[in-house]
Amino acid sequence: MWLVxxxxxxxxxxxVVGVVVLVFLLIHLIxxxxxxxxxxESAQTADREALRISLGLDKPLLDQLIIYIKGLINFDLGRxxxxxxxxxxxxxxxxxxxxxxxxxxxxxxxxxALPLGLVAAARHNTAWDQGAMxxxxxxVSIPNxxxxxxxxxxxxxWLGWFPVSGREEVGAVILPALTLGSSLAAILARMIRSSVxxxxxxxxxxxxxxxxxxxxxxxxxxxxPNAMLPVITILGLQLGTLLAGAVITExxxxxxxIGLLTIEAIQSRDYPVVQACVLVIALTYVLINSFTDLxxxxxxxxxxxxx
Amino acid sequence: xxxxxPVFILALWAVFGIAAPxxxxxxxxxxxxxILATPMASGGLGYDDLGRPLLDRLAAGATTSFLVAxxxxxxxxxxxxxxGSFSAYVGGVxxxxxxxxxxxxLAFPGILLAIALAxxxxxxxxxxxxxxxxxxxxxxxxxxxxxVLSLKTRDHVLAAIALGVPRARVVRAxxxxxxxxxxxxxxxxxxxxxxxxxxxxxxxxxxxxPPDASWGSMVRDGTRYLLVAxxxxxxxxxxxxVVVLAVNLLGDRLRDRLDVKSVANQV
Numbered sequence: 286m287w288l289v290x291x292x293x294x295x296x297x298x299x300x301v302v303g304v305v306v307l308v309f310l311l312i313h314l315i316x317x318x319x320x321x322x323x324x325x326e327s328a329q330t331a332d333r334e335a336l337r338i339s340l341g342l343d344k345p346l347l348d349q350l351i352i353y354i355k356g357l358i359n360f361d362l363g364r365x366x367x368x369x370x371x372x373x374x375x376x377x378x379x380x381x382x383x384x385x386x387x388x389x390x391x392x393x394x395x396x397x398a399l400p401l402g403l404v405a406a407a408r409h410n411t412a413w414d415q416g417a418m419x420x421x422x423x424x425v426s427i428p429n430x431x432x433x434x435x436x437x438x439x440x441x442x443w444l445g446w447f448p449v450s451g452r453e454e455v456g457a458v459i460l461p462a463l464t465l466g467s468s469l470a471a472i473l474a475r476m477i478r479s480s481v482x483x484x485x486x487x488x489x490x491x492x493x494x495x496x497x498x499x500x501x502x503x504x505x506x507x508x509x510p511n512a513m514l515p516v517i518t519i520l521g522l523q524l525g526t527l528l529a530g531a532v533i534t535e536x537x538x539x540x541x542x543i544g545l546l547t548i549e550a551i552q553s554r555d556y557p558v559v560q561a562c563v564l565v566i567a568l569t570y571v572l573i574n575s576f577t578d579l580x581x582x583x584x585x586x587x588x589x590x591x592x
Numbered sequence: 593x594x595x596x597x598p599v600f601i602l603a604l605w606a607v608f609g610i611a612a613p614x615x616x617x618x619x620x621x622x623x624x625x626x627i628l629a630t631p632m633a634s635g636g637l638g639y640d641d642l643g644r645p646l647l648d649r650l651a652a653g654a655t656t657s658f659l660v661a662x663x664x665x666x667x668x669x670x671x672x673x674x675x676g677s678f679s680a681y682v683g684g685v686x687x688x689x690x691x692x693x694x695x696x697x698l699a700f701p702g703i704l705l706a707i708a709l710a711x712x713x714x715x716x717x718x719x720x721x722x723x724x725x726x727x728x729x730x731x732x733x734x735x736x737x738x739x740v741l742s743l744k745t746r747d748h749v750l751a752a753i754a755l756g757v758p759r760a761r762v763v764r765a766x767x768x769x770x771x772x773x774x775x776x777x778x779x780x781x782x783x784x785x786x787x788x789x790x791x792x793x794x795x796x797x798x799x800x801x802p803p804d805a806s807w808g809s810m811v812r813d814g815t816r817y818l819l820v821a822x823x824x825x826x827x828x829x830x831x832x833x834v835v836v837l838a839v840n841l842l843g844d845r846l847r848d849r850l851d852v853k854s855v856a857n858q859v
Contacts, residue, residue, distance in 0.1 A: 311708060311709075312712070425840065
């Protein structure tokens with residue numbers, strides 16, 4: 286068991302280093318001179334040189350990478366070009382909003398997907414099943430940046446139930462969480478359906494029925510727990526997708542999280558902040574995925590990672 | 593119905609995508625007296641905040657999304673398939689390196705890397721194609737690699753090698769035809785994700801630049817006038833969802849017909 290965990294941690298470490306290098310290289314993908322792009326054509330030569338030196342762009346590439354990694358180890362991501370604040374402070378300020386949104390969206394996902402998937406599986410090949418699956422196909426096909434404005438239109442402007450944007454007012458999290466959660470729920474519902482259908486063919490389900498248990502008891506007590514395994518994996522993967530989707534959803538609702546910070550930084554050409562945001566989101570994604578893998582191995586004795 | 597409906601929608605989309613320049617559209621023609629006019633008040637699909645006809649802009653947006661989808665899916669499937677299949681066929685150090693590169697790209701969730709790349713390369717439709725291709729080739733490479741790995745010890749391949757057929761020809765004539773079915777299915781679903789990604793980038797202001805039209809930038813323009821002119825958001829979004837839905841339906845049908853069991857989860 287420990288060997289499994291160690292091996293998994295080692296491969297995670299390789300990916301983490303790769304992500305750091307790739308994010309570091311992003312700034313060198315800027316066409317032309319990054320300093321010109323950040324300051325504009327009309328900047329003074331002295332200002333350019335000052336920025337070049339403060340970003341370390343005058344040093345060889347490998348030295349720059351080492352400095353960047355040293356900074357990361359000390360939680361020093363440099364300063365924002367725009368506000369001159371330390372980037373770690375900016376991130377710390379925005380992180381709670383994104384975490385709140387992600388957790389709320391996850392809740393929405395589960396609340397929508399579990400009943401949908403279960404009903405579709407329990408009433409396989411009926412109108413219920415087709416309805417649930419049509420709903421989920423629709424959910425997959427509607428992108429966040431259209432779902433968001435539609436929800437605002439109906440629930441904020443016409444019905445006046447929720448605020449249009451921002452985070453200050455009560456209930457402000459509901460619409461962004463619905464937007465973000467519904468598309469994930471669509472995928473998860475399909476997954477739960479096929480997973481439960483597979484389990485329903487097993488012998489222990491027949492035994493449960495033979496004991497005289499009701500349909501509801503069989504479904505909830507016997508089928509669902511056994512069908513949850515693949516569902517947990519998908520959920521782990523989706524948490525990462527959720528973080529990426531947050532970039533667009535936060536922009537739609539002006540939700541002051543990391544995603545909105547990314548877009549603001551892109552618009553103001555604040556590349557160190559862009560790098561930092563991408564790094565934080567990607568690393569979170571990698572860590573969640575590794576954690577899901579380990580959890581998977583821990584709860585299912587049949588699975589041994591890497592063998 | 594399940595097959596011809598999506599085919600009809602996609603044909604319509606492709607016609608607008610290819611033929612828009614010859615359709616005498618006026619997507620940038622401003623009618624000051626019709627600013628924010630709704631479909632009910634003005635006929636057609638209404639007008640936007642600058643008084644431009646939405647129907648014409650919708651067609652121009654179809655061109656944008658069709659061109660981006662065409663280039664991104666073609667380029668990334670060709671590069672991905674070539675890289676993945678050769679790597680699996682050659683094996684050894686190259687293959688192990690490719691696995692690391694693939695895992696690295698897959699470590700970035702969904703559209704995040706595309707947003708970062710488009711943001712750094714700067715706005716513009718070429719950069720959208722570049723960013724989405726850089727993100728997109730990985731899926732095809734992973735799929736092609738897995739398929740070739742499982743096929744390369746088949747008898748007919750070994751026979752070809754024994755006969756002295758050159759490597760490139762073995763891959764092209766004896767392996768690629770056998771792995772094309774799952775790749776075609778993957779590419780079909782790829783069209784849907786590229787349409788959404790292009791519109792998403794344009795929504796964020798990272799795609800086409802004004803006055804060019806994209807369904808994504810049309811939705812963004814509309815969000816500022818939601819209460820007075822909801823049609824500005826509803827029309828382009830609906831068009832996009834219908835096309836994406838059609839692509840997904842077609843993908844499902846193709847997967848059933850070509851009998852591809854599982855495209856995902858194969859490394």
